[in-house]
Amino acid sequence: xxxxQGNDLKxxxxxxxxxxRKPRKREIGGYPVETKLxxxxxxxVERVYGGNVKVRLKYATFANVYNPKTKQYSKARIxxxxxxxxxxxxxxxxxxxxxxxxxxxLGKAKVVSRPSQEGIVNAILIEEQKPxx
Numbered sequence: 517x518x519x520x521q522g523n524d525l526k527x528x529x530x531x532x533x534x535x536x537r538k539p540r541k542r543e544i545g546g547y548p549v550e551t552k553l554x555x556x557x558x559x560x561v562e563r564v565y566g567g568n569v570k571v572r573l574k575y576a577t578f579a580n581v582y583n584p585k586t587k588q589y590s591k592a593r594i595x596x597x598x599x600x601x602x603x604x605x606x607x608x609x610x611x612x613x614x615x616x617x618x619x620x621x622l623g624k625a626k627v628v629s630r631p632s633q634e635g636i637v638n639a640i641l642i643e644e645q646k647p648x649x
Contacts, residue, residue, distance in 0.1 A: 519545045551576050551612045551631040553594055559635050571635030576612055579637040581625050583644075592620040594637070612637060621645070 520539040542565045549560060554575035564570045581592045598617040600607040612618065616627045618639060625639035 519547075549574055549632040550606075550609075551637075553577075553597060553610045553612065570633065572633065573631040573635045573637065576631060576637050579618065579620055579625065579627070579639045581620055581622050581639050581641050583622070583641045590622065592622045592625075595619040595621065598624060617642070 520543055549572040551573045552575055555577060556575060557573070557577045558575040560572040560574055562570045562572060576594060578591050579594050580589055582589050594612075596619045597607045597610050597612060598619050600611075600613060600616045602613060602615055606613060607616065612627060612631050614627055614630045618625055618627060618637075620639070620641075623641055623645035624643040625641050627637060627639045629636055629638035631637050
């Protein structure tokens with residue numbers, strides 16, 4: 517089942533409001549894909565408006581982490597979701613969204629991409645992990 521994303525009312529007149537037509541295919545949305553932490557990665561390739569393709573990340577294992585000190589990117593395993601400023605419930609459920617703080621092998625990092633829209637997890641390192649003795 518889809519959700520109508522368009523405005524189905526012509527004009528607000530004060531009278532009874534009735535839809536003047538059914539939703540068009542381009543106006544129908546869908547359920548959000550919640551990117552979860554898993555031990556295997558899974559992507560959904562979806563055709564969208566205009567014949568374009570949108571890659572959605574369903575399960576994530578790795579993140580591309582940028583280190584501002586060394587100005588280098590490296591692939592790191594995601595260990596967990598530490599916090600989500602937008603909604604603390606998402607962090608508890610292990611869902612990765614833009615702005616979430618994730619724990620990686622390199623340390624804590626902030627997610628700067630939209631995994632459920634772009635199909636990849638990009639993050640910036642904010643706290644390096646101290647080497648164990």
